[in-house]
Amino acid sequence: MSDSLPLPNGHWPALDPGWVWLCGAGPGDPGLLTLHAVNALRQADVVIYDALVQEDILSWAPQAEHVYAGKRGGKPSAKQRDISLTLVDYARKGKRVLRLKGGDPFVFGRGGEEAQTLVQHGVPIRIIPGISAGIGGLAYAGIPVTHRDVNQSVTFVTGHDQSGNTPSSLNWKAISEGSQVLVIYMGMKHAAQITRSLLEAGRTPDEPCAVVCSATTGDQQVLETTLSQMATDIDASGLEPPAILCVGRSVLMRQVLDWQGMMQGEAPRDVDPLGRGRPAEAS
């Protein structure tokens, strides 16, 4: 066990041999790990991690074997079963198994499938939620996922399904009409198709949008654009996944809440992004 990461006093659960803990690692910044995740990292014999887990986080489990089980976005998920069965194998060998996944394990992360396989094989599990990129990643870009003057609902959407295509099960018209703010995961590859569907369904071309790449990491980049320009701007920018696409007026809040920019010395912009008055003035 590593002593380098003290946990506050308290009763932290033991990761017992033969158990698998499915744990979210957050969007990237190690500071966004939960204390349960740190507790798990300290005890694991083996950490089975996916492509979006930052290497620094693995160094918090120096005693453990580190096993990469990443999958590239959009590829058929033939390997998913192998990953789940690998977890079963390690558990049956009596290992303390930590399955570490980017963001939250149950948000577009196939955590539910892995957990189901484990349960079906009689392997005891614990689920440790994490901060999902669609919430925490936007916060690091200065975009509140809800804001009283903008939205009373938010819709999380995946930009591609198991076959790698834009999910055919999605009713873009209903989403377009019913979602004040959309947060799209895995949307880079099909950005043109997604934006076209939304425009055809009646969203306005100049609706504010943001593309937040490698959110919360040292490589974070944010592109501010509009719905009609988003796909073109993504192509022109050369930005790479992972990225969260956000469609909606909450993106405007970044004009005053880009705290990362301010930390780097940018002056706060003296604007009223929503035209509703400043909070102290508004009711």
Ligand code: SAH
């Ligand atoms: N379980 C994860 C999502 C896994 S799906 C979560 O809760 O965040 C993978 C997608 O998540 C990526 O294609 C991207 O859309 C998004 N994503 C994950 N980490 C990200 C990051 N640091 N920055 C931007 N997008 C990220």
